[in-house]
Amino acid sequence: MDQAVQQFTDLYIGGAWRPGASGDRFEVLNPATEDVLAHVASAEIEDADAALDAADKAFAEWAGRTPRQRSEVLRKAWELMTARLDEFARLITLENGKAGTDARGEATYAAEFFRWFAEEAVRADGLITHAPASGARIIVQHKPAGIAVLVTPWNYPAAMGTRKIAPALAAGCPVIIKPASETPLTMLALMPLLEEAGVPKGLVNVLPSRHSGKLVDHLLHDPRVRVVSFTGSTGVGRKLLHSAADQVLKPAMELGGNAPLIVFDDADIDAAVEGAMLAKMRNLGEACTAANRFYVHEKVADAFAEKFTAAMAKLKVGDGLDPDVDVGPLVNRDTQEKVAAFVADAIEKGAKLKLGGELPAGRGFFYPPTVLTDVPETADCVHDEIFGPVAAIQTFTDTDDVVRRANDTEYGLVAYVFTENMKRGLQVCERLDYGMVGLNRGLVSDPAAPFGGTKQSGLGREGGHEGMLEFMETQYISATW
Structure with missing residues (x-):
């Protein structure tokens, strides 16, 4: 001990x-x-x-x-x-x-x-x-x-x-x-x-x-x-x-939360990837504020997915006491098994695995950084908190549609929006039924700000x-x- x-x-x-x-x-x-x-x-x-x-x-x-x-x-x-x-x-x-x-x-x-x-x-x-x-x-x-x-x-x-x-x-x-x-x-x-x-x-x-x-x-x-x-x-x-x-x-x-992260076609993709990494991987995704559902405009979906996957692939998994480690273990066996079940369910229903997705051998409750694309609306991870290092990417073309999909949850804690058009960004933020919104930011938590959500x-x-x-x-x- x-x-x-x-x-x-x-x-x-x-x-x-x-x-x-x-x-x-x-x-x-x-x-x-x-x-x-x-x-x-x-x-x-x-x-x-x-x-x-x-x-x-x-x-x-x-x-x-x-x-x-x-x-x-x-x-x-x-x-x-x-x-x-x-x-x-x-x-x-x-x-x-x-x-x-x-x-x-x-x-x-x-x-x-x-x-x-x-x-x-x-x-x-x-x-x-x-x-x-x-x-x-x-x-x-x-x-x-x-x-x-x-x-x-x-x-x-x-x-x-x-x-x-x-x-x-x-x-x-x-x-x-x-x-x-x-x-x-x-x-x-x-x-x-x-x-x-x-x-x-x-x-x-x-x-x-x-x-x-x-x-x-x-x-x-x-x-x-x-x-x-x-x-x-x-x-x-x-x-x-x-x-x-x-x-x-x-x-x-x-x-709880089920945070949507929306990337519009005019977003700075590098900045969006950086923000998404922070929103998804801060605290290994074990946060109620973690980005749970990625909605990326189909015009930039491939570019975003490639750059985001490359960033996730660079993360080193291991004991958090090692200063070179970026991703430690999940908190317990139940959480590890739940995350693995979300990934297996999404793949079974048609999602494509771009990175990760396999439980490592050995001791510890580890799960690798994982990226899924083409995730269907029927996947369990779209409707519940993943609470782990798994990004579930979907696409959209219409603003009204993505706002509807983002709001289609009992949760309303936090959402993230990436766009270079600030007028559109603010208009979308106001339409999102969430207590907090990160606009071109992957982090909203601040002691000086009122933290909390709407709905459930x-x-x-x-x-x-x-x-x-x-x-x-x-x-x-x-x-x-």
Whole structure:
């Protein structure tokens, strides 16, 4: 076992490490080798109650601090994490598998949420005005909502946590985090850093568990909890919304995606390929923002496919700890098998395989960069998230048709458009039923921007100014003086 990951494997409750009520532990694997990295404590209901008590005890003092005081703690967290990016990147690679460049990119992105919300903490602006009819003073202010339960996925073990922790703390709320069982180590390793930054005991609690459904459901039925923030599949999100309804909790849901990437005939093909590589292969395609359906105008389809395939072919597959590796393993066996099944289904239905498509022999959950062309609408990968390094290319000729096809999904997280005609580009962006659109860009994620989707891709926004408001309640006072 790697000694660097053995230090923080217990539950973190009330500023202290504890083994958990049952003493049970679960294995965390290195997806590149299938070796056991660590045995992590599995939280039970009693541990959830202890975390609730700790968060409740910490709430009033933290909420009572001035915005500037909260801001300074978050700023210190950014400074500390920025100084330790290599440590966090290595840990991310060990438990998630992503290549070193991706892991360092995530660590940098994760740290930036602390800096952004350090700045936003002092900007929960309210309003004082006159009511036009009554003449009363209207006073509007934003107050911390209360304890927030944060449920994070395995694909970004650092960033999906900090994207929720930072705005919650900026707003004045305590949090209880349930990280994904595949990747709990990064979030646990963040806790000593937050202590050093000045986060009070009990304000942030971490409950890894192999009994996630039961544990989270219990948390969401405690009257002290007022917010639930979840990133993950739409199916799980629906279940959490049902649980949240019983207590009328404030939900923030960042759910699944099925992102279209549209390349028009006037696009700069080299720029489109570069953007498509970023949109598809960032994080190995294991992202809800990953380009899932490629729609390329038939006039440039061959040129795009050749250049894109050549770029994919240059990527080196291997253990992400190797600095020369571009593509690490998928997170687990189930994901690997699902990706392989998508490819086999598409080929069986008539798609042409231009690159990859074969499971490598040996240990680890690897899958090669794969390019499919002539993918039919009946292929499963057109209707579901691939969550792997597979590009499914189709063609189009008519703008109205491609907009219709792009919108023909229950998801609405992100879309990508490439064209040199900015008027057409903006018109198409406005017609796409997605919460975010990358116009001539393969990357939309930014702590300063409101991240989120429409339809079955979620509720609310993370990042930007809106991200902090998800953890606040608006209070209106009608006054006469």
